[in-house]
Amino acid sequence: MCVLESSLLLSLPRALTFFSHPVGDFANGAQIMIDQFIAAGERKWLQRSGLVLSLPHGYDGQGPEHSSARIERFLQLCDDHPFIYPTPEKQARQVQDCNLQIVYPTIPSNIFHALRRQIHRDYRKPLIVTFSKNLLRHPQARSSLDEFGPDTHFQRYIAESEPEGFAAPDDVVRHILCSGQVYYTLLAEREKRGLKNVAISRIEQLSPLPYDLITPHLDRYPNATTYWVQEEPINNGAWTYVQPRIETAMRETEHHKTRRVYFAGRGPTSSVATGSKKQHQLEIEQFCDAAFDLDAHRVEFDSQCVPGFSLTLCAPWADSVCSSGLRTRRVTSKRVLPPRLLFFLAPSVGPSTL
Numbered sequence: 001m002c003v004l005e006s007s008l009l010l011s012l013p014r015a016l017t018f019f020s021h022p023v024g025d026f027a028n029g030a031q032i033m034i035d036q037f038i039a040a041g042e043r044k045w046l047q048r049s050g051l052v053l054s055l056p057h058g059y060d061g062q063g064p065e066h067s068s069a070r071i072e073r074f075l076q077l078c079d080d081h082p083f084i085y086p087t088p089e090k091q092a093r094q095v096q097d098c099n100l101q102i103v104y105p106t107i108p109s110n111i112f113h114a115l116r117r118q119i120h121r122d123y124r125k126p127l128i129v130t131f132s133k134n135l136l137r138h139p140q141a142r143s144s145l146d147e148f149g150p151d152t153h154f155q156r157y158i159a160e161s162e163p164e165g166f167a168a169p170d171d172v173v174r175h176i177l178c179s180g181q182v183y184y185t186l187l188a189e190r191e192k193r194g195l196k197n198v199a200i201s202r203i204e205q206l207s208p209l210p211y212d213l214i215t216p217h218l219d220r221y222p223n224a225t226t227y228w229v230q231e232e233p234i235n236n237g238a239w240t241y242v243q244p245r246i247e248t249a250m251r252e253t254e255h256h257k258t259r260r261v262y263f264a265g266r267g268p269t270s271s272v273a274t275g276s277k278k279q280h281q282l283e284i285e286q287f288c289d290a291a292f293d294l295d296a297h298r299v300e301f302d303s304q305c306v307p308g309f310s311l312t313l314c315a316p317w318a319d320s321v322c323s324s325g326l327r328t329r330r331v332t333s334k335r336v337l338p339p340r341l342l343f344f345l346a347p348s349v350g351p352s353t354l
Contacts, residue, residue, distance in 0.1 A: 013050070016119040020054040027055060027070040038126045039077040039099055050124030052115065057104065058132035058181045059231040059273055061280035067273035068236060069130045071206075074102050075241035078207040082244035085252050086211055094208035095125060102128045102207040104180040104238075106135065106158070109143035110204055113154035132181035140184055157213035159220075160199035167197040173294055175224040176200045177214075177246065177261075179238060182231040189288045198292065199224065206238050215249045222255035225262065229291045231284070233266040264290035 027034065034053075041047045055069035079099045080086075086094065095101060105111045111131060118127050135141035146152070160166075160175075176186060176198065183202050190198055199221055203214070218226065228246065230237040243261060250256040265287050274280050 010047075013048075013124060015050075016052065016115065017050065018052045018054065018115075022056065027073065031073065034074070035077065039074075042099060043079075048124040049126050050118060052118060052127045052129060054129045054131065056133050057130035058134050059280070060134050061277045062273075063275040064272040068232065070236075070272075071102070071104070071128075071130050071238060072232075072236050072240065074100060074128050075207055075238060078102070078241070080208055080245075082241075083248055085248050091212050095121075096123060098125060098208045100126050100128060100207060101205070102130070103154075103205045104130045105204050106132075106180060106183050106202055107141060107143050107147070109147035109152065110155055112148055113152065117154055130180065134181050135184070138181075138184055140187070141181075154205070156203075156205040156210040157217070158202040158204060159213075159217050160201050162199070165196060169220050170223060172197050172199050172221040172224045174198045174227060174292075175218070175221045176227045176229050176291060177203055177242075178229045179203045179206055180231075182229060185231070185284065185288070186229060186291060189292060193292055195292060195294075198294075203242070206241065209242065209245045209249075211245075211249050211252075214246070215252050218250060219253045219255050226250065226256065226259065227262050227264055227291060229263075229287065230265040231287070233269045233272075234263060235268040236272060237265065239263055239265065 038049060038051060038053075041049055057067075057069035057071055059067050077100060080094075080097075090097070103110070103114050105114065111129065114127065114129060132141075174197070178186060178200065179202060183200065186200050190200065201217065203210070226246070228239060228242055230239060232239075243263070246261045250259060250261065266283050274283065
């Protein structure tokens with residue numbers, strides 16, 4: 001089918017050519033076509049494509065064949081540099097210069113605007129829209145008519161809204177970045193725990209990463225530890241893509257230059273998701289515990305810390321380790337975790353020490 005859509009684009013380059021599939025795992029069988037034609041067509045043959053792939057993605061306990069659109073594979077194909085902060089001129093041309101756009105919206109209006117801008121642009125780039133079936137019926141995942149009207153646009157990054165009673169920016173101790181349906185899981189968990197000092201922001205456009213929006217907003221919470229939280233396993237999802245890029249953005253901030261971004265999510269696995277509903281619920285509890293345990297996963301940097309060296313710990317049973325001036329507290333947990341549920345501190349660009 002990808003070949004058919006790609007051939008339509010050659011004859012109708014101004015059309016919005018749209019391919020949707022009922023399960024995101026379609027990407028498994030289409031990987032060759034995605035690699036050859038969609039991700040690399042412009043680089044190899046100067047043939048631009050405006051193809052839209054709309055793929056369901058979200059962990060709802062439906063098992064390994066109905067949970068993932070393999071978003072990590074699309075992100076791996078993106079050709080932006082993870083360690084070079086783009087200049088203002090480059091940021092203005094991020095989409096023109098990229099080979100793929102990848103979005104994971106959390107509100108209906110953003111899906112609308114992602115498609116609308118795709119057809120109204122005077123150039124063409126492939127667009128991967130991963131969306132959650134769960135959010136089609138979620139009471140909080142909704143948009144007003146005003147959000148579709150004049151002077152509205154696609155929101156690449158949605159910052160913490162800071163509702164009434166939220167802590168002052170200087171008192172926020174954790175800033176969670178996430179994408180997709182896990183946002184609503186985290187929102188419900190924050191409310192359940194009564195936390196007012198944890199900010200949750202959404203990266204709606206994963207690639208190209210909106211550096212111009214994320215970088216200044218990180219400094220709004222100068223005393224916060226930055227976390228990336230996802231429902232996917234650590235070897236799936238957006239983590240391996242966003243981790244070096246978020247740290248690249250942090251190096252351009254005033255308050256986070258020497259800090260790292262940390263991970264909370266499922267442990268590594270060869271199967272995308274569990275087929276057990278009970279295990280699925282347990283895994284949600286575990287990564288929520290990791291995301292909101294404000295005493296765990298804290299790292300302090302002293303003046304001797306060497307940039308580029310970091311520490312990776314297989315919590316909750318790892319002992320404190322010192323390496324290259326990096327000190328970390330022992331990671332603790334109130335419950336025993338199954339072997340596949342390991343929470344990792346973020347690796348840095350350089351060597352890691354276990």
